[in-house]
Amino acid sequence: ALLSHSQPHIVSIHHAASAASAEIYLYGATLSSWKTKGKERLFVSTKAILDESKAIRGGIPVVFPVFGTQEQFNLPQHGFARISKWEWLGIITETDEEISVQFGLGEAKLTDALRLAWPNSFRLTYTVTLTADMLKTVLSVKNEGSNAFEFNTLLHTYLSVPLVIVPTPLPFRFDRNLQDVSRIHISGLTGHTFVDKVAANARHVEDRELVTIQGEVDRVYVDVQTPEIRVDDGVGGGYVVRKTGVRDTVVWNIGAEKARTMADMGDNDWPHYICVEVGSVGELVLLGRGETWTGGQTITAL
Ligand code: TA6
Numbered sequence: 155a156l157l158s159h160s161q162p163h164i165v166s167i168h169h170a171a172s173a174a175s176a177e178i179y180l181y182g183a184t185l186s187s188w189k190t191k192g193k194e195r196l197f198v199s200t201k202a203i204l205d206e207s208k209a210i211r212g213g214i215p216v217v218f219p220v221f222g223t224q225e226q227f228n229l230p231q232h233g234f235a236r237i238s239k240w241e242w243l244g245i246i247t248e249t250d251e252e253i254s255v256q257f258g259l260g261e262a263k264l265t266d267a268l269r270l271a272w273p274n275s276f277r278l279t280y281t282v283t284l285t286a287d288m289l290k291t292v293l294s295v296k297n298e299g300s301n302a303f304e305f306n307t308l309l310h311t312y313l314s315v316p317l318v319i320v321p322t323p324l325p326f327r328f329d330r331n332l333q334d335v336s337r338i339h340i341s342g343l344t345g346h347t348f349v350d351k352v353a354a355n356a357r358h359v360e361d362r363e364l365v366t367i368q369g370e371v372d373r374v375y376v377d378v379q380t381p382e383i384r385v386d387d388g389v390g391g392g393y394v395v396r397k398t399g400v401r402d403t404v405v406w407n408i409g410a411e412k413a414r415t416m417a418d419m420g421d422n423d424w425p426h427y428i429c430v431e432v433g434s435v436g437e438l439v440l441l442g443r444g445e446t447w448t449g450g451q452t453i454t455a456l
Pocket residue numbers: 209222231232310351372404406431
């Protein structure tokens with residue numbers, strides 16, 4: 155693992171035994187690449203802005219301390235963690251099995267305006283671990299101040315969906331043969347209540363065994379108890395997402411229409427990703443003075 159001289163703002167890590175690799179921007183501690191078994195597993199928009207003037211559109215931005223916006227805090231959408239420059243804390247473990255690195259963020263790194271908007275003393279530690287077929291990202295939040303504070307947090311993971319032509323019998327029709335986000339299946343959400351952000355935050359219970367993505371989808375599944383969410387890409391691959399310490403799972407794809415209105419999302423990017431985001435966003439987490447909260451995810455590439 156190293157901070158490259160040519161790109162000192164990016165940490166590149168390699169798992170020597172398998173050739174798996176990952177890249178993490180110090181800006182936002184945003185994972186921008188995870189490659190295993192010869193494939194890129196994270197999506198980054200073709201129009202992503204990478205000059206530290208805006209949160210990176212893709213990879214795994216870290217949402218903290220608010221999800222969306224919250225009236226009582228004058229913070230940017232999804233908080234400041236994804237737009238702050240984190241510290242590189244170094245390699246934690248490097249064995250044949252895994253490589254693990256850490257990043258840190260405290261209030262001293264925030265601008266005055268952000269510190270004023272969220273006046274708490276905190277320490278975030280973000281641990282990224284890579285094995286042959288798995289990526290683990292874990293956030294810990296320590297309250298270093300003298301008062302309790304509340305927060306939401308989310309690992310806003312943009313999983314890459316391969317775009318492949320699936321061979322089917324003639325007559326050939328391009329639309330029938332194209333494999334993209336509209337053909338994936340997500341399992342593990344059945345029976346869970348979700349807040350539908352594209353339908354005025356209506357609450358429903360998911361009755362499908364296999365959730366599919368047809369058009370814009372933006373749902374917060376609350377208190378998801380199933381041990382794993384499985385994303386089947388329809389062509390023999392996909393992901394298994396397991397979470398620890400967090401309650402909720404967000405499923406998001408912008409869809410064709412809205413993609414055209416988002417400046418840093420290419421018009422034709424939306425079929426290439428699905429966001430499966432684990433976090434605690436349905437309710438605020440209360441953290442007392444001196445306490446530490448930990449939550450995160452393990453993503454296995456199939
Ligand atoms: O996590 C889903 C979501 O909150 C959506 O509502 C959608 O707006 C998305 O995140 C992107 O937010 P951003 O601030 O990155 O444009």
